[in-house]
Amino acid sequence: MVKNLVKTTISVIKADLGSLVGHHVVHPDQIACAEKELSQAKENGLIHDFRVTNCGDDLQLIMTHRKGEENPEIHGLAWEVFKKVTNVSKELGLYAAGQDLLSETFSGNLKGMGPGYAEMEFEERISEPIIVFMADKTEPGAFNLPFYKIFADPFSTAGLVIDPKMHDGFVFQILDVFEDVTYELSAPEESYDILALIGTTGRYIVKRIFRKVDKLLAAVVSVTRLSLIAGRYVGKDDPVAIVRAQYGLPAVGEILEPFAFPHLVAGWMRGSHYGPLMPVSQKNARCTRFDGPPRIIAFGFQIKDSKLIGPVDLFDDPAFDMTRMKAQEIADYMRRHGPFMPERLGPEEMEYTTLPQVLEKLKSKVVKK
Ligand code: F6R
Ligand code: MG
Ligand code: MG
Numbered sequence: 178m179v180k181n182l183v184k185t186t187i188s189v190i191k192a193d194l195g196s197l198v199g200h201h202v203v204h205p206d207q208i209a210c211a212e213k214e215l216s217q218a219k220e221n222g223l224i225h226d227f228r229v230t231n232c233g234d235d236l237q238l239i240m241t242h243r244k245g246e247e248n249p250e251i252h253g254l255a256w257e258v259f260k261k262v263t264n265v266s267k268e269l270g271l272y273a274a275g276q277d278l279l280s281e282t283f284s285g286n287l288k289g290m291g292p293g294y295a296e297m298e299f300e301e302r303i304s305e306p307i308i309v310f311m312a313d314k315t316e317p318g319a320f321n322l323p324f325y326k327i328f329a330d331p332f333s334t335a336g337l338v339i340d341p342k343m344h345d346g347f348v349f350q351i352l353d354v355f356e357d358v359t360y361e362l363s364a365p366e367e368s369y370d371i372l373a374l375i376g377t378t379g380r381y382i383v384k385r386i387f388r389k390v391d392k393l394l395a396a397v398v399s400v401t402r403l404s405l406i407a408g409r410y411v412g413k414d415d416p417v418a419i420v421r422a423q424y425g426l427p428a429v430g431e432i433l434e435p436f437a438f439p440h441l442v443a444g445w446m447r448g449s450h451y452g453p454l455m456p457v458s459q460k461n462a463r464c465t466r467f468d469g470p471p472r473i474i475a476f477g478f479q480i481k482d483s484k485l486i487g488p489v490d491l492f493d494d495p496a497f498d499m500t501r502m503k504a505q506e507i508a509d510y511m512r513r514h515g516p517f518m519p520e521r522l523g524p525e526e527m528e529y530t531t532l533p534q535v536l537e538k539l540k541s542k543v544v545k546k
Pocket of ligand 1: 199200273314444446448468
């Protein structure tokens, strides 16, 4: 077999640059502006292909190229696109225009600049199915539970038991966002250690997953944490993730299966509440009730010679109707708690919101003993 030595990179780079009404949805003019810029970059040969979409108020640039991960030209392109889109937001008077552009100048890499990104470089297999997940009103730790199920739970992914290529398991890289250290742990042998970390979703985040037998890269998650970067709450780090599927990796259906459970995630309303993660079609990725409930969309592509074939809007399926109903029931139940925990986040997480400003004012109300 002749090996395809050309490597393809898929970069999903996103930012909230302002939206139509409040923190709701991206405006069609913002999408058109990004598409125009990326068409130009495709014509110039910088990127091979692209799609522009949105998940709620986050603009999503899905690009394929051959420049590798963390490439300054690709990050620079996204930065330029985001700046132009911000001009459109300002012209239209959209809400929170340019929210995620935290710096005035670009210095070669988007890390710590505000936008979130997930990137993956690989040699294309004979057929390369991938899924791009995009979420709104939540944080990267929202992927911890479903990704554990996809890559480590045989009750969810049958292939872990049945497929010899997956039978040895997967290696998880887990980032501690507070200490900025990365753990590498192996499932199934170290499953309990993995769970001991990733159950703390606001701190330990699954960032990369490899197949153990050959170290094949299987999944990546964006790990930007806006609140910590800015030192205060400036908007959520609504995450994206890329997962490769099939042929010795979890099947598309095995990758989607854990999302049939609408688990509770942080990020709903003012980044300060827990709500169920509701899988929806792209057109329903619009957070209304209490700015939520948090949404997730999944686009399926085949990649061929660095070109994107698709997308298929994978949650646009009645098979997820029950999940959506359940999510609404959970949303109702959680909302009844109002400002009380556990609907409202715990104090450690609230540190990065505006609550400390309110508490500061209360100091004058302390009764002297
Ligand atoms: C933003 C978000 C919203 C806002 C809320 C208050 O992504 O999720 O819930 O936090 O609408 O927004 P401001 O403070 O801009 O009025
Ligand atoms: Mg917003
Ligand atoms: Mg958002």
